[in-house]
Amino acid sequence: MPQRRTRVLAVASAAVVALAVLGTQSGAEAGGRGGHGPKPAPKPTKVVVIVVDALSKEIVEKYDMGNVEALMKGGVDSPRSYLGHTGSVTVVTHNVITTGAQPKHMGWTTEGYRDVDGLLGAPGGLYLTSNFGLAQMAPLQQAAGYPHLSDYLDDTGKVFTVSPKGYAAYGLSGPGSPSTSTITFGSGPTCANPDGTTTRYRQPTGVNVPAYFSTACGSRWLARRDTIYDTGQPPAQLYPATDNRYVVGHDPAQQGGDVWAADAALEIMAQEGDGWSGIFVSLPGVDKAAHMWGGVNDPEAATPGYDPMTHMRYATATADAQVGRIVQALEDSGQLDDTLVVLTADHGSVAAAEGHFHGDVELENDYGYYNWYYGAPVNDVPYQRPQDALLPLIEGTDDGTGATNVGFSYSDSSLNVWLKDQSPTAVTAAATIMKDLPDVTAVWKRHGDHYDRVTPVRWDRMRTWGERIWFAAKAQELVDTQAAGYGPDLVATLPDNTTYSVAGDHGGIQRAAQQIPIVFAGGGLSSQDLRGEVRSVDIMPTILRAMGIRATHPMDGVAYELPTRKRGHR
CATH class of the missing domain: 3.40.720.10 (Alkaline Phosphatase, subunit A)
Structure with missing residues (x-):
């Protein structure tokens, strides 16, 4: 069980009382004559x-x-x-x-997961996180601490x-x-x-x-x-x-x-x-x-x-x-x-805009799962019907046995790939293929706690200046948040209004997401x-x-001070 929390009590010290008596704060600043005006509202419980x-x-x-x-x-x-x-x-x-x-500190980063520490019982195994229940999430949450x-x-x-x-x-x-x-x-x-x-x-x-x-x-x-x-x-x-x-x-x-x-x-x-x-x-x-x-x-x-x-x-x-x-x-x-x-x-x-949907459409219910996933996750059925747009990557990589080097991929409004052979040569070979996939704007390779961009940015595939400005300001920051050993080896970013999966989706760096x-x-x-x-x-x-x-544990986020009404004011 994680550490328990401690509530911070507001205690008036002698020094604070002395400052008030000496008139350090004016009546106007105190909210009224003699400091007896509206007071801060009590903290919510x-x-x-x-x-x-x-x-x-x-x-x-x-x-x-x-x-x-x-x-x-x-x-x-x-x-x-x-x-x-x-x-x-x-x-x-x-x-x-x-x-x-952040995802890189919380145990999993997206809908794919590599069990690098064997926490789920299959060391090195690849999992589908949207199949996780409490039994799978709890060990990852507890290990992160x-x-x-x-x-x-x-x-x-x-x-x-x-x-x-x-x-x-x-x-x-x-x-x-x-x-x-x-x-x-x-x-x-x-x-x-x-x-x-x-x-x-x-x-x-x-x-x-x-x-x-x-x-x-x-x-x-x-x-x-x-x-x-x-x-x-x-x-x-x-x-x-x-x-x-x-x-x-x-x-x-x-x-x-x-x-x-x-x-x-x-x-x-x-x-x-x-x-x-x-x-x-x-x-x-x-x-x-x-x-x-x-x-x-x-x-x-x-x-x-x-x-x-x-x-x-x-x-x-x-x-x-x-x-x-x-x-x-x-x-x-x-x-x-x-x-x-x-x-x-x-x-x-x-x-997805016309011409920028890169999934396959078959007249069978839930075919979108074959657009989202490729591979054989430990905790699901095999997904081995990749969309045509992804085939160059699946067919163009080799794990050394003649089979594809793609262990698992998750495709939505970004492309996320876990490789079987993670050697620098194999990663570079896969990245070289990914940069030429439809609508890819850049390919990023995981390097410790961040991602290195390993291909030029395809600014020409971004259709507005607003999109280009957003990419320049946010792409590196956003991709880096999933830089963990259990995260993808390679990430390809995509432009606005582009998906590889279903008509409307999530996952990427786009402003709409x-x-x-x-x-x-x-x-x-x-x-x-x-x-x-x-x-x-x-x-x-x-x-x-x-x-x-x-807080009893470090967090990645910023604690903003929320402005409150003064007690007695609506």
Whole structure:
């Protein structure tokens, strides 16, 4: 178990008292005559973290997400915020948010992982991290040695994590303790229907799941399976919605997706009263719609057999409503001023433009997995149907036995490659091939705790000056955040609006993937914005500072001071 946290107590020393008596601070500075004006608001003792998966600033603006925009306006916004790391993917960022650790220090860096220390039982083996559950994440988290936010909070109240995605939930919560609960979706029962048919459901599962989340047939907490809506056609068919884990569904009595997650958070608040100190909620609906339909390029009503429920406009409106419900519940219970609310995303969404989608499209459900992955990961089936765009790398490298030297690759809006033979000659040979793959802007080779760029930058493949300026300012910083022995040997960056996987994706350095909202609200905060370039890794130390909690382990992030209202001022 990581070290426990220590709360910093505000103690008035004799020296401070003496300075006040001597009039060192003027009455105006003290907030009124004699220093008896408004005083700083007390520090919050609770925190709610809401992660809207794939929510870029571009999406917030395009879809007019009123509740999110209200938090930005009324709370402490960070207009220059960005994700600040690669891979910009769910399985990484949820863990970054609640640890303050960059991927190269947290145990895994993206959706591929090399088990260099044999922590998962296959020394040198290559794994797929989006298949990780608690049993796989916990050894990596514990070996890295950092505490999670839940470890700082769980001796002042219970801590709850809610997410329909298991790996997102366990990233946010960490290994946990008896005072930590993680609620996610697992496979569930097959229940009888009045007409004699049966329906399969997903049910709540996880760690220390409260008994009030019933798993019985008919429970509100079950979500229907075997429903595909309008997603069994391109481009959504690459990663279709096959149940109500990420989609709300048409049954008002058993809604799934973001509504399920928000309902669970509200149920926790209602059942636990004042006995909780942290609630972390992940809303995955926007992410699913963006992957399927290309994010801001979603064709919406032009889709044959159009069902609004699976598309971006419905998903963004639904997520926005859940944000509003959670904040309103805190207000209604009188807990908002004692609760720090953090709203953010795990990454943005890159929408593939015409001519810049380099995946293969086959008319079979979930074919996108063959675009994302190549290789034979220890913890999954083999993926050995690479897209045509990647074939030069697969066929052009040799591990010394006549087979490809690519042990595993993960392709989204960047290309990440783990080689079997990691010798300098083999790495150079692979990099030479990668630089000529479609739309590659540069290739980077891991060198200790950073990446060396080993090919010229293809500025001509970037279509705007804004993109070129962003690349010049951020590419090296972002790629370096995954420089660890378990990370990829080679990374190829791609331009804006380019994916090798599905219509809308994440993973890379693009502004659409990186520019996400990071907002702090409630907890007696003012509406004054932060001027700094706040990153996801800064969220954890900033939360601890705002709550007056002293960190017991070094973090990679910056602890920003959040401006507060004076007590008695609204």
